[in-house]
Amino acid sequence: MSLLQLSDIRVSYGKAEVLHGVDLAMAEGRIVTVIGANGAGKTTLLNAAMGVVPSSGTILYRGKPVPPSVEGRVAAGMCLVSEKRELFGSMSVEDNMELGGFLRSASERAEARADLYDRFPRLKERRKQLAGTLSGGERQMLALARALMSRPKLLLLDEPSLGLAPKIVAEILGIVAELRSTGVSILLVEQNARAALEIADEAHLMELGEIRRSGSTDEMAADPAVVEAYLGGG
């Protein structure tokens, strides 16, 4: 049984259809990446999976139809780190983290917070700072940490490395890779195809609102079309 199964997902903004029937299934415990050019529809796909944008088609989560609302999907164990991060800018880092664990008990929250402060010492240092005043990299960390506060089973990650220095990209993706060992499954959208293919198990190539190629990361990394367009030639 797939953890997440998307079938014939279509999304339109106004009259323009931007996802033309996407099928994608991922098994539990995997890191699956979706790569593709700007405007291919990757963000739209994650937003549709989370219920942030309305879509047609079927979404099964753990074999059952997914709850209709965003909040219901969070309660079921899904969590989206959106491309825009959607942090609470005028609230402190710590409050952002607390709210990440909104559906958890106080003790679960305390435990998750201690654990995440260990993993992100920079957030611990800045826990009283307002989220809106963090640097770009710190914001990404906070977005990821806030999502992990909910102890998700399925993490939908939209470009966690967006606009970051190479060293921090490696750091963040390293953390993502580690998450698998804690039982979190990850659907990762990345502009940085090379880095994404390194940590993922499977990859899908998206173009113009359709999935054009799918396979294991090794197959995909060897695929001439992928190499040509996304890995900067041979």
Next chain:
Amino acid sequence: MEFTILAFLVQDGVTNGAIYALLGLALVLVFAVTRVIFIPQGEFVAYGALTLAFLDVGRMPGTAMLLVVFGIAAFLFDLVETRLRPGLPALARSAAINLVLPFAIYTAALFIVPTEPNAFVKALLTIVIVAPMGLYVYRIAYRPLSDATVLVLLITSVGVHLAMMGLGLAFFGAEGFRARPLTAGSFSVGFMPVAAQAVWIYGVTIAAMVGLYFFFEKTLLGKALRATAVNRLGARLVGVRTQLTGGTAFVLAATIGAVSGVLIAPITTVYYDTGFLIGLKGFVAAIIAGLSSFPVTALAAIGVGLVEALASFYASNFKEIIVFTLIIPVLIWRSLTTDHHEDD
């Protein structure tokens, strides 16, 4: 002007200002969390005051029955909605909140009213009767519109205001009532007598503000309300349901309205439509604060109370006009100093 007169006017202004502050806070709260400009806030004040006045004379207040009616309507809304996606636990929950709760309150009132309870029990019963109405009003009028624009929500508010005022007339009649003070009498500060009721008003206003501060700063639910105000999508992405924060905001607003009603009932005669004018003055304060800052709203409300008191002395025929005209320079100043950004 004689100093004593001035002192009385100031006392009067601060007392009314404290009430406007409470109402202004409720308006800011509801707007920040739900984007609803809550014109019917004043109706809760009238309901609270009239409920207390009826309890004072040992009569069953119409609001108790009205609460049951609201609850049934809210239940029907839930029923229609869940028919699309049936689920027994959801229905049982809805029945508990919308049917059992108001009926239990009604029954409790039925038993308590004839026992001639003391002033505090009556005040508490008033609040218990009026506060849940906030939840039902939200459920019936606003929740189905959670994605609507501010303008549509505003039009809805006008409708809800008229409906609630009409219900007030139906359940309480056109006669005005005044309640007995929580504690009678007065004492003097220096040369000036201060009514015990005024002290209650100051105390409760301050306590409500401190309480709200702790709620928003220290509790997870309070933080969830702030989070919703700051970033609605962000709040949903961490699992904060819009219905939860919306319902909480409206219950708080109704509670604040009921408390204000209890506080003013002994100092003014309240009619079914009195709440509107009182609510509007809280609204003036909230607008001056840009519907955003709690402390500025409270200060502005005291200012509104003072202007009103002075105006009622110098130009009593124009006192309402003078108070509402306060908005104009503030709006002009705001439109000159803030950058224009699209609604929402």
